Amino acid sequence: MNDTILPTPFPAAGAWVEDAEGVTLVGGRCGGCGKVAFPQRSICARCGRVGEQDPTLLPRSGTLYTYSEVYVAPEGFDVPFVVGYVDFERDVRVLAQIEGSAADLAVGDEVESTVGIIRKFPDGRSMSSYRFRKRTGA
Amino acid sequence: MNIDAHVVGVGMVPFGKHRETSIEDLGRSAILAALADAGVERDVIQETFCGSGYGGGLLGQRILRDLGMTGMPITNTENACSSGATALREAVTALSIGRIDVALVIGIDKLTRFGGGTIPLDDQDIEVNQGMVMPALYAMRARRYMYEHGLTAEDLAAVAVKSHAAAEANEYAQFRNPVTVEEVLSSRMIADPLTLFMCCPTGDGAAAAVVCNEAGLRKTGGDPVRIAASALQSGHFVTGFKDIAFSELTSRTATLAYEEAGIEPTDVDVAEVHDAFAISELMYYEGLGFCEPGGAVGLIRTNATSINGSMPVNPSGGLLCRGHPVGATGVAQVAEIVWQLRGTAGSRQVAEAKVGLTHCTGGGISGLDHGACTIHVLVK
Numbered sequence: 001m002n003d004t005i006l007p008t009p010f011p012a013a014g015a016w017v018e019d020a021e022g023v024t025l026v027g028g029r030c031g032g033c034g035k036v037a038f039p040q041r042s043i044c045a046r047c048g049r050v051g052e053q054d055p056t057l058l059p060r061s062g063t064l065y066t067y068s069e070v071y072v073a074p075e076g077f078d079v080p081f082v083v084g085y086v087d088f089e090r091d092v093r094v095l096a097q098i099e100g101s102a103a104d105l106a107v108g109d110e111v112e113s114t115v116g117i118i119r120k121f122p123d124g125r126s127m128s129s130y131r132f133r134k135r136t137g138a
Numbered sequence: 139m140n141i142d143a144h145v146v147g148v149g150m151v152p153f154g155k156h157r158e159t160s161i162e163d164l165g166r167s168a169i170l171a172a173l174a175d176a177g178v179e180r181d182v183i184q185e186t187f188c189g190s191g192y193g194g195g196l197l198g199q200r201i202l203r204d205l206g207m208t209g210m211p212i213t214n215t216e217n218a219c220s221s222g223a224t225a226l227r228e229a230v231t232a233l234s235i236g237r238i239d240v241a242l243v244i245g246i247d248k249l250t251r252f253g254g255g256t257i258p259l260d261d262q263d264i265e266v267n268q269g270m271v272m273p274a275l276y277a278m279r280a281r282r283y284m285y286e287h288g289l290t291a292e293d294l295a296a297v298a299v300k301s302h303a304a305a306e307a308n309e310y311a312q313f314r315n316p317v318t319v320e321e322v323l324s325s326r327m328i329a330d331p332l333t334l335f336m337c338c339p340t341g342d343g344a345a346a347a348v349v350c351n352e353a354g355l356r357k358t359g360g361d362p363v364r365i366a367a368s369a370l371q372s373g374h375f376v377t378g379f380k381d382i383a384f385s386e387l388t389s390r391t392a393t394l395a396y397e398e399a400g401i402e403p404t405d406v407d408v409a410e411v412h413d414a415f416a417i418s419e420l421m422y423y424e425g426l427g428f429c430e431p432g433g434a435v436g437l438i439r440t441n442a443t444s445i446n447g448s449m450p451v452n453p454s455g456g457l458l459c460r461g462h463p464v465g466a467t468g469v470a471q472v473a474e475i476v477w478q479l480r481g482t483a484g485s486r487q488v489a490e491a492k493v494g495l496t497h498c499t500g501g502g503i504s505g506l507d508h509g510a511c512t513i514h515v516l517v518k
Contacts, residue, residue: 085382
Protein backbone atom coordinates (compact mmCIF):
# COMPACT_ATOMS: atom_id res chain seq x y z
CA MET A 1 0.00 0.00 0.00
CA ASN A 2 1.04 3.53 -0.74
CA ASP A 3 0.40 5.85 2.19
CA THR A 4 1.15 9.12 0.38
CA ILE A 5 -0.99 12.09 1.37
CA LEU A 6 -1.68 14.27 -1.68
CA PRO A 7 -2.55 17.94 -1.33
CA THR A 8 -5.86 18.87 -2.91
CA PRO A 9 -5.32 20.15 -6.47
CA PHE A 10 -8.37 22.42 -6.24
CA PRO A 11 -7.56 25.14 -5.62
CA ALA A 12 -3.82 25.07 -6.07
CA ALA A 13 -1.37 25.82 -3.27
CA GLY A 14 -1.91 28.99 -1.27
CA ALA A 15 -5.62 28.53 -0.62
CA TRP A 16 -5.09 28.67 3.11
CA VAL A 17 -2.53 29.72 5.73
CA GLU A 18 -1.90 28.06 9.06
CA ASP A 19 -0.56 29.63 12.24
CA ALA A 20 -0.74 28.99 15.99
CA GLU A 21 -4.35 30.20 16.04
CA GLY A 22 -5.45 27.80 13.31
CA VAL A 23 -6.30 27.72 9.62
CA THR A 24 -7.45 30.70 7.57
CA LEU A 25 -8.71 30.47 3.98
CA VAL A 26 -7.21 32.84 1.44
CA GLY A 27 -9.53 34.29 -1.17
CA GLY A 28 -8.98 36.91 -3.79
CA ARG A 29 -10.23 40.48 -4.21
CA CYS A 30 -10.83 41.87 -7.67
CA GLY A 31 -8.70 44.96 -8.33
CA GLY A 32 -11.51 46.32 -10.49
CA CYS A 33 -14.83 45.94 -8.72
CA GLY A 34 -13.65 44.73 -5.31
CA LYS A 35 -15.59 41.45 -5.40
CA VAL A 36 -14.12 38.89 -3.00
CA ALA A 37 -14.25 35.21 -3.96
CA PHE A 38 -12.81 31.90 -2.84
CA PRO A 39 -10.67 30.54 -4.31
CA GLN A 40 -8.72 33.37 -5.86
CA ARG A 41 -9.60 33.76 -9.53
CA SER A 42 -7.74 34.91 -12.62
CA ILE A 43 -10.90 36.47 -14.11
CA CYS A 44 -13.50 38.27 -12.00
CA ALA A 45 -16.85 36.63 -12.76
CA ARG A 46 -18.71 39.79 -11.71
CA CYS A 47 -16.97 42.56 -13.69
CA GLY A 48 -14.93 40.47 -16.13
CA ARG A 49 -11.57 41.98 -15.23
CA VAL A 50 -8.71 39.70 -16.29
CA GLY A 51 -5.64 39.43 -14.08
CA GLU A 52 -4.39 38.18 -10.75
CA GLN A 53 -6.44 39.24 -7.74
CA ASP A 54 -5.20 40.55 -4.41
CA PRO A 55 -4.92 37.72 -1.86
CA THR A 56 -7.47 38.35 0.90
CA LEU A 57 -7.78 36.47 4.19
CA LEU A 58 -11.31 35.28 4.91
CA PRO A 59 -12.52 35.51 8.50
CA ARG A 60 -11.39 32.51 10.55
CA SER A 61 -14.97 31.32 11.01
CA GLY A 62 -18.19 31.44 9.05
CA THR A 63 -21.85 30.46 9.30
CA LEU A 64 -23.22 27.08 8.21
CA TYR A 65 -25.78 27.79 5.46
CA THR A 66 -26.81 24.17 4.86
CA TYR A 67 -25.31 20.67 5.00
CA SER A 68 -25.93 16.97 4.38
CA GLU A 69 -24.48 13.67 5.54
CA VAL A 70 -23.66 11.77 2.36
CA TYR A 71 -23.94 7.97 2.21
CA VAL A 72 -23.43 7.34 -1.52
CA ALA A 73 -20.39 8.79 -3.28
CA PRO A 74 -17.80 7.74 -5.86
CA GLU A 75 -14.88 5.51 -4.95
CA GLY A 76 -12.30 7.42 -2.97
CA PHE A 77 -14.72 9.01 -0.51
CA ASP A 78 -15.06 7.51 2.95
CA VAL A 79 -18.84 7.41 3.49
CA PRO A 80 -20.66 8.65 5.38
CA PHE A 81 -19.20 12.14 5.44
CA VAL A 82 -20.74 15.58 5.86
CA VAL A 83 -20.54 18.38 3.30
CA GLY A 84 -21.86 21.87 3.81
CA TYR A 85 -21.89 25.41 2.48
CA VAL A 86 -20.32 27.96 4.80
CA ASP A 87 -20.93 31.69 4.43
CA PHE A 88 -18.18 34.17 5.22
CA GLU A 89 -18.47 37.93 5.47
CA ARG A 90 -18.13 39.88 2.21
CA ASP A 91 -20.33 37.56 0.14
CA VAL A 92 -18.14 34.46 0.09
CA ARG A 93 -19.63 30.95 0.21
CA VAL A 94 -17.42 27.85 0.38
CA LEU A 95 -18.37 24.17 0.07
CA ALA A 96 -16.24 21.71 1.99
CA GLN A 97 -16.44 18.64 4.15
CA ILE A 98 -17.32 19.17 7.78
CA GLU A 99 -15.84 17.09 10.58
CA GLY A 100 -18.10 14.86 12.63
CA SER A 101 -21.72 13.83 12.24
CA ALA A 102 -24.68 15.77 10.88
CA ALA A 103 -26.53 15.02 14.11
CA ASP A 104 -24.27 17.52 15.88
CA LEU A 105 -24.90 20.32 13.36
CA ALA A 106 -27.63 22.87 12.70
CA VAL A 107 -28.18 25.55 10.08
CA GLY A 108 -26.66 28.77 11.43
CA ASP A 109 -23.88 27.08 13.42
CA GLU A 110 -20.56 28.89 13.59
CA VAL A 111 -17.82 26.76 11.99
CA GLU A 112 -14.10 27.31 11.59
CA SER A 113 -11.60 26.32 8.94
CA THR A 114 -9.28 23.38 9.50
CA VAL A 115 -7.26 20.96 7.39
CA GLY A 116 -7.82 17.22 7.11
CA ILE A 117 -8.21 14.17 4.89
CA ILE A 118 -11.08 14.46 2.37
CA ARG A 119 -10.47 11.44 0.14
CA LYS A 120 -9.02 7.95 0.61
CA PHE A 121 -8.15 6.10 -2.55
CA PRO A 122 -8.23 2.29 -2.91
CA ASP A 123 -4.44 2.16 -3.37
CA GLY A 124 -3.91 3.67 0.08
CA ARG A 125 -3.19 7.23 -0.98
CA SER A 126 -5.27 9.97 0.54
CA MET A 127 -5.91 13.66 -0.13
CA SER A 128 -5.77 16.52 2.34
CA SER A 129 -7.65 19.79 2.02
CA TYR A 130 -9.29 22.62 3.88
CA ARG A 131 -12.34 21.44 5.82
CA PHE A 132 -14.60 22.92 8.48
CA ARG A 133 -15.51 21.98 12.03
CA LYS A 134 -18.08 23.26 14.45
CA ARG A 135 -16.65 25.94 16.70
CA THR A 136 -16.96 24.96 20.33
CA GLY A 137 -16.76 27.17 23.38
CA ALA A 138 -17.06 30.21 21.15
CA MET B 139 -38.79 34.13 -34.14
CA ASN B 140 -42.38 32.90 -34.15
CA ILE B 141 -42.59 29.23 -33.28
CA ASP B 142 -44.00 27.01 -36.02
CA ALA B 143 -43.73 23.50 -34.63
CA HIS B 144 -46.07 20.62 -33.89
CA VAL B 145 -45.41 17.23 -32.34
CA VAL B 146 -47.10 14.70 -34.61
CA GLY B 147 -45.72 11.46 -33.25
CA VAL B 148 -44.09 10.20 -30.06
CA GLY B 149 -42.67 6.90 -28.96
CA MET B 150 -40.56 5.52 -26.16
CA VAL B 151 -39.30 2.32 -24.63
CA PRO B 152 -40.22 1.42 -21.05
CA PHE B 153 -37.54 2.92 -18.82
CA GLY B 154 -35.62 0.49 -16.65
CA LYS B 155 -32.45 -1.58 -16.50
CA HIS B 156 -31.90 -2.77 -20.08
CA ARG B 157 -28.49 -4.35 -19.54
CA GLU B 158 -28.89 -6.79 -22.42
CA THR B 159 -29.99 -4.18 -24.97
CA SER B 160 -27.57 -1.79 -26.66
CA ILE B 161 -28.18 1.94 -26.41
CA GLU B 162 -28.53 2.02 -30.21
CA ASP B 163 -31.29 -0.61 -30.11
CA LEU B 164 -33.13 1.34 -27.39
CA GLY B 165 -33.02 4.38 -29.65
CA ARG B 166 -34.22 2.51 -32.71
CA SER B 167 -37.23 1.07 -30.85
CA ALA B 168 -38.29 4.54 -29.72
CA ILE B 169 -37.85 5.95 -33.25
CA LEU B 170 -39.91 3.22 -34.89
CA ALA B 171 -42.70 3.83 -32.38
CA ALA B 172 -42.61 7.60 -33.02
CA LEU B 173 -42.63 7.17 -36.82
CA ALA B 174 -45.62 4.82 -36.56
CA ASP B 175 -47.43 7.23 -34.22
CA ALA B 176 -46.83 10.06 -36.70
CA GLY B 177 -48.00 7.89 -39.60
CA VAL B 178 -44.85 8.55 -41.61
CA GLU B 179 -42.16 6.56 -43.39
CA ARG B 180 -38.51 7.14 -42.54
CA ASP B 181 -37.78 9.12 -45.73
CA VAL B 182 -40.04 11.99 -44.60
CA ILE B 183 -37.49 12.91 -41.91
CA GLN B 184 -35.19 15.72 -43.10
CA GLU B 185 -33.00 16.26 -40.01
CA THR B 186 -32.41 14.47 -36.72
CA PHE B 187 -31.51 15.97 -33.35
CA CYS B 188 -30.24 13.50 -30.75
CA GLY B 189 -29.81 14.49 -27.10
CA SER B 190 -27.80 12.41 -24.64
CA GLY B 191 -25.87 13.11 -21.47
CA TYR B 192 -23.58 10.11 -21.47
CA GLY B 193 -24.16 8.28 -24.77
CA GLY B 194 -20.84 9.26 -26.30
CA GLY B 195 -19.83 10.57 -29.69
CA LEU B 196 -21.95 10.37 -32.85
CA LEU B 197 -24.81 8.68 -31.00
CA GLY B 198 -27.43 9.86 -33.49
CA GLN B 199 -25.47 8.36 -36.35
CA ARG B 200 -24.92 5.11 -34.43
CA ILE B 201 -28.67 4.80 -33.86
CA LEU B 202 -29.84 5.85 -37.33
CA ARG B 203 -27.26 3.82 -39.26
CA ASP B 204 -29.05 0.51 -38.91
CA LEU B 205 -32.37 2.14 -39.79
CA GLY B 206 -30.89 3.25 -43.11
CA MET B 207 -31.55 6.85 -42.15
CA THR B 208 -28.10 8.43 -42.26
CA GLY B 209 -27.11 10.96 -44.89
CA MET B 210 -29.35 13.75 -43.57
CA PRO B 211 -27.97 16.37 -41.13
CA ILE B 212 -27.68 14.80 -37.67
CA THR B 213 -26.99 17.06 -34.69
CA ASN B 214 -25.95 15.53 -31.37
CA THR B 215 -26.57 17.61 -28.25
CA GLU B 216 -25.27 17.30 -24.69
CA ASN B 217 -26.71 19.52 -21.95
CA ALA B 218 -26.84 17.18 -18.93
CA CYS B 219 -30.44 16.47 -17.88
CA SER B 220 -31.69 18.91 -20.52
CA SER B 221 -29.91 17.13 -23.41
CA GLY B 222 -33.09 15.70 -24.94
CA ALA B 223 -35.08 18.89 -24.46
CA THR B 224 -32.20 20.88 -25.96
CA ALA B 225 -32.34 18.61 -29.03
CA LEU B 226 -36.07 19.38 -29.29
CA ARG B 227 -35.36 23.11 -29.08
CA GLU B 228 -32.87 22.84 -31.94
CA ALA B 229 -35.51 21.04 -34.01
CA VAL B 230 -38.10 23.70 -33.17
CA THR B 231 -35.69 26.37 -34.41
CA ALA B 232 -34.91 24.53 -37.67
CA LEU B 233 -38.65 24.09 -38.33
CA SER B 234 -39.65 27.61 -37.37
CA ILE B 235 -37.12 29.28 -39.63
CA GLY B 236 -38.28 26.98 -42.43
CA ARG B 237 -34.99 25.21 -43.05
CA ILE B 238 -36.88 21.90 -42.96
CA ASP B 239 -40.50 20.74 -42.56
CA VAL B 240 -40.15 17.47 -40.63
CA ALA B 241 -37.61 16.61 -37.92
CA LEU B 242 -36.87 13.66 -35.68
CA VAL B 243 -35.87 14.23 -32.07
CA ILE B 244 -34.31 11.59 -29.83
CA GLY B 245 -33.60 11.69 -26.10
CA ILE B 246 -31.58 8.76 -24.82
CA ASP B 247 -29.15 7.43 -22.21
CA LYS B 248 -28.01 4.14 -20.78
CA LEU B 249 -26.90 4.62 -17.18
CA THR B 250 -26.54 0.96 -16.18
CA ARG B 251 -23.21 1.10 -17.99
CA PHE B 252 -21.89 2.93 -14.92
CA GLY B 253 -22.96 0.08 -12.63
CA GLY B 254 -25.17 2.16 -10.33
CA GLY B 255 -24.57 4.84 -7.74
CA THR B 256 -24.60 8.56 -8.40
CA ILE B 257 -24.14 9.90 -11.93
CA PRO B 258 -20.54 10.81 -12.76
CA LEU B 259 -19.61 14.48 -12.43
CA ASP B 260 -16.47 16.30 -13.52
CA ASP B 261 -13.72 15.31 -11.09
CA GLN B 262 -11.86 18.54 -11.88
CA ASP B 263 -14.69 20.59 -10.33
CA ILE B 264 -13.69 22.14 -6.99
CA GLU B 265 -16.92 21.01 -5.28
CA VAL B 266 -16.95 17.54 -6.82
CA ASN B 267 -13.42 17.13 -5.45
CA GLN B 268 -14.82 17.80 -1.96
CA GLY B 269 -17.44 15.06 -2.36
CA MET B 270 -20.31 16.85 -4.05
CA VAL B 271 -22.75 14.44 -5.71
CA MET B 272 -26.18 15.35 -7.08
CA PRO B 273 -28.09 13.83 -4.11
CA ALA B 274 -25.93 15.90 -1.73
CA LEU B 275 -26.74 19.12 -3.58
CA TYR B 276 -30.47 18.43 -3.40
CA ALA B 277 -30.18 17.23 0.19
CA MET B 278 -28.61 20.57 1.09
CA ARG B 279 -31.42 22.36 -0.72
CA ALA B 280 -33.93 20.27 1.23
CA ARG B 281 -32.21 21.06 4.52
CA ARG B 282 -32.31 24.77 3.79
CA TYR B 283 -35.91 24.59 2.56
CA MET B 284 -36.89 22.81 5.79
CA TYR B 285 -35.16 25.54 7.78
CA GLU B 286 -36.90 28.34 5.89
CA HIS B 287 -40.38 26.96 5.28
CA GLY B 288 -41.10 24.28 7.88
CA LEU B 289 -40.96 21.41 5.39
CA THR B 290 -40.81 17.97 7.05
CA ALA B 291 -39.33 14.61 6.03
CA GLU B 292 -42.94 13.36 5.79
CA ASP B 293 -43.68 16.06 3.18
CA LEU B 294 -40.69 14.89 1.14
CA ALA B 295 -41.94 11.32 1.43
CA ALA B 296 -45.38 12.43 0.23
CA VAL B 297 -43.86 13.48 -3.10
CA ALA B 298 -42.51 9.96 -3.64
CA VAL B 299 -45.84 8.43 -2.56
CA LYS B 300 -47.66 10.61 -5.11
CA SER B 301 -45.24 9.66 -7.90
CA HIS B 302 -45.53 5.96 -7.18
CA ALA B 303 -49.34 6.16 -7.12
CA ALA B 304 -49.34 7.84 -10.55
CA ALA B 305 -46.75 5.53 -12.11
CA GLU B 306 -48.80 2.45 -11.30
CA ALA B 307 -50.83 3.27 -14.44
CA ASN B 308 -47.80 4.04 -16.64
CA GLU B 309 -46.53 1.05 -18.61
CA TYR B 310 -43.36 3.00 -19.45
CA ALA B 311 -42.40 3.64 -15.80
CA GLN B 312 -39.45 1.96 -14.09
CA PHE B 313 -41.27 1.71 -10.72
CA ARG B 314 -44.98 0.87 -10.70
CA ASN B 315 -45.40 -0.25 -7.11
CA PRO B 316 -47.33 1.84 -4.59
CA VAL B 317 -45.38 2.89 -1.47
CA THR B 318 -46.32 4.42 1.88
CA VAL B 319 -44.80 7.39 3.69
CA GLU B 320 -43.34 4.96 6.23
CA GLU B 321 -41.70 2.86 3.50
CA VAL B 322 -40.19 5.95 1.89
CA LEU B 323 -38.82 7.21 5.21
CA SER B 324 -37.38 3.82 6.16
CA SER B 325 -35.64 3.19 2.82
CA ARG B 326 -31.88 3.60 3.15
CA MET B 327 -30.34 7.01 3.55
CA ILE B 328 -28.62 8.43 0.44
CA ALA B 329 -27.85 12.02 1.49
CA ASP B 330 -29.64 13.07 4.63
CA PRO B 331 -32.56 14.00 4.62
CA LEU B 332 -33.08 12.25 1.26
CA THR B 333 -33.74 8.50 1.42
CA LEU B 334 -33.48 6.09 -1.52
CA PHE B 335 -37.13 6.40 -2.55
CA MET B 336 -36.78 10.20 -2.65
CA CYS B 337 -34.11 9.87 -5.37
CA CYS B 338 -34.62 8.98 -9.03
CA PRO B 339 -33.26 5.55 -9.98
CA THR B 340 -30.42 4.55 -12.28
CA GLY B 341 -31.89 3.37 -15.56
CA ASP B 342 -31.84 3.15 -19.31
CA GLY B 343 -34.30 4.54 -21.80
CA ALA B 344 -35.06 6.32 -25.03
CA ALA B 345 -37.87 8.53 -26.29
CA ALA B 346 -38.43 9.99 -29.74
CA ALA B 347 -40.68 12.56 -31.34
CA VAL B 348 -41.55 13.49 -34.91
CA VAL B 349 -41.90 17.26 -35.07
CA CYS B 350 -42.97 19.34 -38.07
CA ASN B 351 -44.05 22.84 -39.07
CA GLU B 352 -47.29 23.88 -40.84
CA ALA B 353 -45.94 22.75 -44.20
CA GLY B 354 -44.86 19.46 -42.67
CA LEU B 355 -48.35 18.76 -41.33
CA ARG B 356 -49.40 17.96 -44.91
CA LYS B 357 -46.75 15.23 -45.13
CA THR B 358 -47.59 13.54 -41.84
CA GLY B 359 -50.48 11.76 -40.15
CA GLY B 360 -50.78 11.54 -36.40
CA ASP B 361 -52.66 13.75 -33.99
CA PRO B 362 -50.67 16.99 -33.75
CA VAL B 363 -49.98 18.96 -30.60
CA ARG B 364 -48.64 22.49 -31.06
CA ILE B 365 -45.44 23.68 -29.38
CA ALA B 366 -46.14 27.16 -28.04
CA ALA B 367 -42.87 27.82 -26.26
CA SER B 368 -39.35 26.43 -26.25
CA ALA B 369 -37.04 28.09 -23.73
CA LEU B 370 -33.48 27.32 -22.72
CA GLN B 371 -31.30 29.10 -20.16
CA SER B 372 -28.08 28.33 -18.30
CA GLY B 373 -27.26 29.01 -14.68
CA HIS B 374 -25.55 32.25 -13.64
CA PHE B 375 -22.14 31.84 -12.03
CA VAL B 376 -22.48 33.06 -8.45
CA THR B 377 -19.54 32.64 -6.08
CA GLY B 378 -21.21 34.23 -3.07
CA PHE B 379 -24.54 34.08 -1.31
CA LYS B 380 -27.68 32.89 -3.07
CA ASP B 381 -30.94 31.26 -2.03
CA ILE B 382 -30.48 27.60 -2.97
CA ALA B 383 -33.98 26.69 -1.77
CA PHE B 384 -35.43 28.61 -4.74
CA SER B 385 -34.45 27.90 -8.34
CA GLU B 386 -33.67 31.24 -9.95
CA LEU B 387 -32.78 29.38 -13.16
CA THR B 388 -36.15 27.60 -13.42
CA SER B 389 -37.98 30.80 -12.57
CA ARG B 390 -36.09 32.76 -15.23
CA THR B 391 -36.66 30.09 -17.89
CA ALA B 392 -40.36 29.81 -16.98
CA THR B 393 -40.84 33.55 -17.35
CA LEU B 394 -39.47 33.34 -20.90
CA ALA B 395 -41.61 30.29 -21.74
CA TYR B 396 -44.84 31.83 -20.43
CA GLU B 397 -44.12 35.03 -22.31
CA GLU B 398 -43.44 33.16 -25.54
CA ALA B 399 -46.62 31.06 -25.17
CA GLY B 400 -48.65 34.07 -24.07
CA ILE B 401 -49.96 32.29 -20.98
CA GLU B 402 -49.86 32.56 -17.20
CA PRO B 403 -48.80 29.76 -14.83
CA THR B 404 -52.48 29.34 -13.91
CA ASP B 405 -53.24 28.41 -17.55
CA VAL B 406 -51.17 25.22 -17.29
CA ASP B 407 -53.46 22.17 -16.97
CA VAL B 408 -50.76 19.52 -16.53
CA ALA B 409 -47.00 19.66 -16.01
CA GLU B 410 -44.11 17.22 -16.24
CA VAL B 411 -41.52 18.59 -13.84
CA HIS B 412 -37.90 17.62 -13.21
CA ASP B 413 -38.30 15.77 -9.90
CA ALA B 414 -34.85 14.15 -9.82
CA PHE B 415 -35.27 14.25 -6.04
CA ALA B 416 -38.36 14.75 -3.90
CA ILE B 417 -37.30 18.27 -2.91
CA SER B 418 -36.83 19.21 -6.58
CA GLU B 419 -40.50 18.82 -7.40
CA LEU B 420 -41.47 21.10 -4.50
CA MET B 421 -38.89 23.74 -5.42
CA TYR B 422 -40.02 23.70 -9.04
CA TYR B 423 -43.70 24.27 -8.15
CA GLU B 424 -42.38 27.60 -6.94
CA GLY B 425 -39.92 28.24 -9.74
CA LEU B 426 -42.66 27.54 -12.29
CA GLY B 427 -44.99 29.94 -10.52
CA PHE B 428 -47.59 27.38 -9.44
CA CYS B 429 -47.32 28.93 -5.95
CA GLU B 430 -45.31 31.47 -3.99
CA PRO B 431 -41.97 30.52 -2.34
CA GLY B 432 -42.86 28.28 0.61
CA GLY B 433 -46.24 27.43 -0.89
CA ALA B 434 -45.19 24.01 -2.17
CA VAL B 435 -45.64 22.55 1.31
CA GLY B 436 -49.33 23.40 1.17
CA LEU B 437 -49.72 22.01 -2.37
CA ILE B 438 -48.30 18.60 -1.48
CA ARG B 439 -50.17 18.40 1.83
CA THR B 440 -53.52 19.08 0.14
CA ASN B 441 -52.89 16.70 -2.81
CA ALA B 442 -53.32 19.65 -5.18
CA THR B 443 -50.64 18.27 -7.51
CA SER B 444 -52.06 14.74 -7.73
CA ILE B 445 -53.70 13.65 -11.00
CA ASN B 446 -57.14 14.71 -9.78
CA GLY B 447 -55.91 17.85 -8.03
CA SER B 448 -56.16 21.48 -9.12
CA MET B 449 -52.58 21.58 -10.56
CA PRO B 450 -51.62 18.04 -11.65
CA VAL B 451 -47.84 17.49 -11.75
CA ASN B 452 -46.05 14.39 -13.05
CA PRO B 453 -48.98 12.12 -13.94
CA SER B 454 -46.32 9.85 -15.51
CA GLY B 455 -44.71 9.23 -12.15
CA GLY B 456 -41.99 11.75 -12.97
CA LEU B 457 -38.30 11.09 -12.75
CA LEU B 458 -38.75 9.41 -9.37
CA CYS B 459 -40.80 6.57 -10.89
CA ARG B 460 -40.75 6.71 -14.69
CA GLY B 461 -37.00 6.90 -14.20
CA HIS B 462 -34.33 9.31 -15.38
CA PRO B 463 -32.02 8.11 -18.14
CA VAL B 464 -30.61 11.63 -18.22
CA GLY B 465 -30.86 12.64 -21.89
CA ALA B 466 -34.11 10.71 -22.45
CA THR B 467 -36.13 12.61 -19.88
CA GLY B 468 -36.86 15.80 -21.81
CA VAL B 469 -38.36 13.89 -24.74
CA ALA B 470 -40.19 11.39 -22.50
CA GLN B 471 -41.84 14.33 -20.74
CA VAL B 472 -43.02 15.63 -24.12
CA ALA B 473 -44.42 12.17 -24.98
CA GLU B 474 -46.40 12.16 -21.73
CA ILE B 475 -47.78 15.65 -22.32
CA VAL B 476 -48.72 14.75 -25.91
CA TRP B 477 -50.67 11.73 -24.63
CA GLN B 478 -52.29 13.86 -21.93
CA LEU B 479 -53.35 16.58 -24.39
CA ARG B 480 -54.61 14.05 -26.89
CA GLY B 481 -56.65 12.47 -24.11
CA THR B 482 -55.07 9.05 -24.59
CA ALA B 483 -53.27 8.70 -21.25
CA GLY B 484 -55.65 6.01 -20.01
CA SER B 485 -56.19 5.70 -16.27
CA ARG B 486 -53.61 8.41 -15.52
CA GLN B 487 -55.42 10.91 -17.76
CA VAL B 488 -55.77 14.45 -16.40
CA ALA B 489 -59.30 15.64 -17.16
CA GLU B 490 -59.68 18.20 -19.97
CA ALA B 491 -55.98 18.99 -20.31
CA LYS B 492 -55.42 21.59 -23.06
CA VAL B 493 -52.17 23.25 -22.01
CA GLY B 494 -49.18 21.21 -20.87
CA LEU B 495 -45.67 22.11 -19.71
CA THR B 496 -42.43 20.14 -19.62
CA HIS B 497 -39.50 21.22 -17.45
CA CYS B 498 -36.02 19.76 -17.42
CA THR B 499 -33.05 21.12 -15.52
CA GLY B 500 -29.78 19.75 -14.31
CA GLY B 501 -26.07 19.44 -14.44
CA GLY B 502 -23.83 19.65 -11.39
CA ILE B 503 -21.28 22.43 -11.79
CA SER B 504 -20.02 24.56 -8.94
CA GLY B 505 -21.29 28.12 -8.71
CA LEU B 506 -24.28 27.48 -10.99
CA ASP B 507 -27.87 26.78 -9.90
CA HIS B 508 -27.68 24.16 -12.68
CA GLY B 509 -25.96 23.83 -16.02
CA ALA B 510 -29.09 24.09 -18.11
CA CYS B 511 -32.87 24.45 -17.86
CA THR B 512 -35.38 23.84 -20.65
CA ILE B 513 -39.12 24.46 -20.64
CA HIS B 514 -41.59 23.62 -23.40
CA VAL B 515 -45.25 24.59 -23.48
CA LEU B 516 -47.57 22.39 -25.56
CA VAL B 517 -51.12 23.28 -26.55
CA LYS B 518 -53.97 21.25 -28.03
